[in-house]
Amino acid sequence: STEIISRFQQYLRINTAQPYPNYSQSTQFIVSQAKTLGLESETIEFVKGKPVVLLKWPGKTPNLPSILLNSHTDVVPAEHHKWVHPPFQAHLDQDGNLFARGSQDMKCVGLQYLEAIRGLKESGFKPDRTVYLSFVPDEEIGGHDGAERFAESDKFQSMNVGIVLDEGLASPDENYRVFYAERCPWWLVIKATGAPGHGSKLYDNSAMENLLKSIESIRRFRAAQFDMVKAGLKAEGEVVSVNMVFLKAGTPSPTEGVEGHLSLGFVMNLQPSEAEAGFDIRVPPTTDPEYLEKRLAEEWAPSSRNMTFQLGQFKHKVPVHDKFGKPAVTATDNSNPWYSLLEEAVKKADGKVGKPEIFPASTDARYFRHRGLPAIGFSPMANTPILLHDHNEFLNQAEYLKGIKIYESIIKTYASFIGYSRDEESRAEL
């Protein structure tokens, strides 16, 4: 098992942090792992410099829909000096905790898939269904040049995928968490305009006052949503989250060193004529988007208060709308055999799963769900604090090894499931 851990460390040490991920090194690493495992590999650049590494373990019955194990290779940046151990050193401490950016999100999962396959191959197991692994780029910046392109490709179509596994979240208790849907990201910028004026004058309808009224109203909404979570009435993924992420206002005055001026960077005795605030909003699949858009237009950025807004995701500062409307949800009842098979497989490997949840943020799973496929978010990390995107992200090595056993059980169960669901049949006929 020291070899297993050192392979994990090798992967963690590759700096694939946005915005300049070293994808050539991660690709090289994954392809070399595939070779030692005897898996077929193919690297596809739907967008130049953004490799999707696709591995294949052919099944004995190749006409059965295949299983796709997806993981992203990029990680979010880290503030190196705020970590106890450098984020790309993959330091293993005395308690067996492995510190690295990506140890939870989600290099663990990508490599656990591979280690599980190694174990299964060594045991002589042969899959009925074909198992694919995809290592995709750019999830952390929206996945548009990675999983989105992949899911829309002819290649993907030809793979006849029947079920996708993707990332979940760590669980502080003993139950693994399972995700069947996710909230839709709405990035909102509201802008207020108003008459400028002397800093000493009290008057209505200044840009700052107009913006602050909106912020107050948005905060009341935020508190009401958060209260439902605090009271235990709703789970995190079942309410609308709203967080202000930037404030932009003031009249700049770059007078550093200029005689007679204070060097605050802003003019202090001038009320500005424009002010802006940005919000990260996440909308559960159960919330009516029209209701929220109405609320936005009428209460949060009313034109009667000289406010405008932009909604969407932003590419080069221009909003691009994601798929609004009804986000796709994966069934967890008996219409979806893959869900109960996963539960069963986890139990068989001595793991426990909690109630299925809505993922609070976004993952690449949405692109597969949009294709009409079931996708389950699952990262086997129990008794682990949730540290994705945080300082000092770590995963305990024993937990990592346990996760490999869990995946062995899942892959074995999935790959030897030859029952044909009605849904699969109708897809096969297309």
Ligand SMILES: CSCC[C@H](NC=O)C(=O)O
């Ligand atoms: C909405 S595109 C960005 C995707 C990103 N995913 C992980 O953190 C997220 O912010 O949820």
Ligand SMILES: [Zn+2]
């Ligand atoms: Zn992730």
Ligand SMILES: [Zn+2]
């Ligand atoms: Zn992430």
